[in-house]
Amino acid sequence: MKFAIVQTGGKQYKVTEGQVLNIEKIDKKVGSEIHFDKVLLYHDDKKTEVGQPYLKGKKVTAKVLEQGKGKKIYVIKFKSKVRYRRKRGHRQLFTKVKIEKII
16 A cells, blocks of 8 residues: 655645545645645555655655635633633635545
């Protein structure tokens, strides 16, 4: 099984060909291609390559499927006996991509 670990948006993702995943928002239109050059690790059935910190000559190609917002998360602050209450909501933006090739 061939897979790679890529870094994007300050996070690391283990990806395989054909996988669909949500990553941090990238400003690309739906249907366009993205190339991830920051490949930290590459593995196929025969060998494993580890970068220092990134691998040269390896990249992952993906297609943008959707731009959207995640589930709402509420952040509540409360202090007892002083009538202090704050409630805020947050929806994280994401980009849904499909991994096409690991080159």
